[in-house]
Amino acid sequence: MEQHMQEGAAPPKVGSRFDVEALRLNDDGDGVARVDGWTVFVPNLLPGERARIEIVSVDKQFARARVEERVQDAEARITPACPVHAVCGGCQLQHLAYAAQLRHKQRVVAEVMARVAKLPDVPVRPTLGMAKPWRYRNQVQVPVEYDAKARRLRLGFFAPNSHRLVETEVCALEPEAMERVIAAAAERLVQTLGADAAAVHHVIVRRSRSTGDILVVLAVRDAGVDLTQAGQALLTLPQVVGVARTVQSRRGGPVWGKRVEMLCGASSITETILGIEYLISPRSFFQVNPEQAEVLYTTALAYAQLKATDTVLDAYCGTGSISLLLARAAKRVVGIESVPDAIADARRNAAHNGIANASFHVGEVERVLPRLLQRGERFDVAVLDPPRKGCHPAVIEALVDAKPQRIVYVSCNHATLARDLRRLADGGYDAAEIQPVDMFPQTSHIEVVVSLRRAKEDPAAVR
Numbered sequence: 001m002e003q004h005m006q007e008g009a010a011p012p013k014v015g016s017r018f019d020v021e022a023l024r025l026n027d028d029g030d031g032v033a034r035v036d037g038w039t040v041f042v043p044n045l046l047p048g049e050r051a052r053i054e055i056v057s058v059d060k061q062f063a064r065a066r067v068e069e070r071v072q073d074a075e076a077r078i079t080p081a082c083p084v085h086a087v088c089g090g091c092q093l094q095h096l097a098y099a100a101q102l103r104h105k106q107r108v109v110a111e112v113m114a115r116v117a118k119l120p121d122v123p124v125r126p127t128l129g130m131a132k133p134w135r136y137r138n139q140v141q142v143p144v145e146y147d148a149k150a151r152r153l154r155l156g157f158f159a160p161n162s163h164r165l166v167e168t169e170v171c172a173l174e175p176e177a178m179e180r181v182i183a184a185a186a187e188r189l190v191q192t193l194g195a196d197a198a199a200v201h202h203v204i205v206r207r208s209r210s211t212g213d214i215l216v217v218l219a220v221r222d223a224g225v226d227l228t229q230a231g232q233a234l235l236t237l238p239q240v241v242g243v244a245r246t247v248q249s250r251r252g253g254p255v256w257g258k259r260v261e262m263l264c265g266a267s268s269i270t271e272t273i274l275g276i277e278y279l280i281s282p283r284s285f286f287q288v289n290p291e292q293a294e295v296l297y298t299t300a301l302a303y304a305q306l307k308a309t310d311t312v313l314d315a316y317c318g319t320g321s322i323s324l325l326l327a328r329a330a331k332r333v334v335g336i337e338s339v340p341d342a343i344a345d346a347r348r349n350a351a352h353n354g355i356a357n358a359s360f361h362v363g364e365v366e367r368v369l370p371r372l373l374q375r376g377e378r379f380d381v382a383v384l385d386p387p388r389k390g391c392h393p394a395v396i397e398a399l400v401d402a403k404p405q406r407i408v409y410v411s412c413n414h415a416t417l418a419r420d421l422r423r424l425a426d427g428g429y430d431a432a433e434i435q436p437v438d439m440f441p442q443t444s445h446i447e448v449v450v451s452l453r454r455a456k457e458d459p460a461a462v463r
C-alpha cells in the first residue's frame with residue numbers, strides 16, 4: 001500500500017525513454033525511480049543502479065518501465081542462478097545478493113510499521129534466512145502442453161500474466177528429485193497415453209522433505225481419458241508413492257478441479273516438523289518451505305511463552321500445523337478454520353500424533369470466536385495466522401474483549417498486518433517485537449511473526 005502522488009505532472013508516454021536511477025525497491029521487488037514527478041516501477045533494477053528505461057504502461061497512480069540498458073550496477077547485484085530468471089517472473093529478487101534480500105525485507109516491515117501502523121518504535125529483528133536459500137519448495141504445479149508433431153509433453157511455466165508456456169525443465173527453487181520426477185512423468189505419460197496426453201494440463205508434485213516420498217497429481221481437462229495405466233507407470237518412478245487425478249476442464253481456469261481421486265498407491269505423504277508427523281494428502285494446505293516452517297513455528301512458540309495451565313486459541317489454524325505444536329506445551333488448544341477438509345486433516349493429524357488436548361471448529365473466525373466466548377470459553381494466549389486479507393474487524397473486537405494475556409500474530413502480508421496491529425494497539429495490545437522469517441527466498445514475499453502483550457492498563461479505563 002504505497003503512496004504515489006504525482007504532483008499534477010503530466011504522465012510519461014508509453015514508449016518514451018528516460019535515464020533514471022533507482023531509489024529503492026518497492027514491496028514487489030521492483031526498482032522505484034522518478035520521472036518528471038511520476039513514480040515508475042522498473043523490474044530488475046536495484047537501488048543505486050542507473051539505466052535507460054522505456055515506459056511500458058501508465059495508469060492513474062504510477063508508470064511501469066523495462067530496462068533497456070543498465071549503465072551502472074549496484075554492489076549487491078549478482079548473476080541469477082536460474083537460466084530463465086529474466087522471463088519467468090517467479091523470483092523477483094534473484095539478482096540481489098541473499099544478505100541484501102534479507103535486509104530489504106526487514107526494512108520493508110519496519111517502514112510499514114512506522115507509516116501504516118504508526119508504531120515506529122517496535123523493534124523489527126533481522127530477517128531469519130536460510131543457509132542454502134535454494135531448492136526449498138515441497139510442491140510445484142507444472143503446466144504441460146502436448147506437442148503432437150514431436151510426440152512429447154512440453155514442460156515449463158506460464159509467462160507472467162498469461163497462459164503462454166515458456167519451456168524449461170529447471171527451477172532453482174525446486175529439489176532436483178522433483179525436477180527428475182516431473183521430467184520422467186512427462187515421458188511416461190506420452191508412452192502410456194499417446195496423443196491422449198494432450199488431456200493433461202498440469203503435473204502437480206508434492207514431496208516430503210523428511211522421507212523424500214512424492215505424490216503426483218495429474219490435472220486433466222477430460223474426465224473420459226483412462227489414466228489407470230499412466231498412474232501405474234508413474235508409481236514405478238523413484239520415490240513416487242501415490243498418483244491422483246483432478247479434473248478441471250475450463251481452459252485458463254483454476255488448476256484444480258472440485259475433487260481429487262486417487263489412481264493408485266498411497267493417499268498421503270508424511271512430513272515431520274519439530275517432532276510432529278503431519279499426513280499430507282494431495283490437496284491439504286502445508287507450508288511450502290518445510291525447513292523455514294520450523295523456524296517460523298519455533299519463533300511463534302517462543303513468543304507464546306506457554307505454561308502447562310494455558311488454554312490457547314489457534315485462529316485460522318489450517319490443518320492444525322501450529323495447533324499440534326502448541327498442544328504439547330499447553331493445557332488445551334482450540335483451533336478455528338473455515339475449510340472443512342483442513343479441519344478433517346487437523347483432527348486426523350492430532351489422532352496420528354496421539355494429541356488429545358486439541359479440539360477444532362469449522363467456520364469463520366469472526367463468527368465462531370464470538371460464539372465460543374459467549375459460551376464462556378476463555379483464552380490465555382491467542383495465535384493468529386490469517387490469510388493475506390488479515391483479520392476481520394470482528395475478530396480484533398472479540399480478542400480485545402476476551403483479553404488473552406499474549407497474542408502471537410503470524411502474517412504473510414505486512415500491509416494488512418500493520419492495519420491490524422494498529423487496531424490491536426488501540427484495543428490495549430502492545431507489539432513487543434517483530435521477527436521476519438524468510439519463507440520464500442529469491443522472491444519478494446515476506447512472512448513475519450509478532451509478539452503482542454496486553455498492556456498493564458486498559459486504555460478504555462484511563463480515558
Ligand SMILES: C[S@@+](CC[C@H](N)C(=O)[O-])C[C@H]1O[C@@H](n2cnc3c(N)ncnc32)[C@H](O)[C@@H]1O
Nearest residue numbers: 316317318321337338339363364365385386387
Ligand atoms: C495462512 S493459512 C494458516 C495455516 C496454518 N496456520 C498453518 O501454518 O498451516 C490461513 C488459513 O485461514 C483460513 N481462513 C481464511 N479465512 C478464514 C476465516 N474467515 N475464518 C477461518 N479461517 C479462514 C484458510 O483456509 C487458511 O487455512
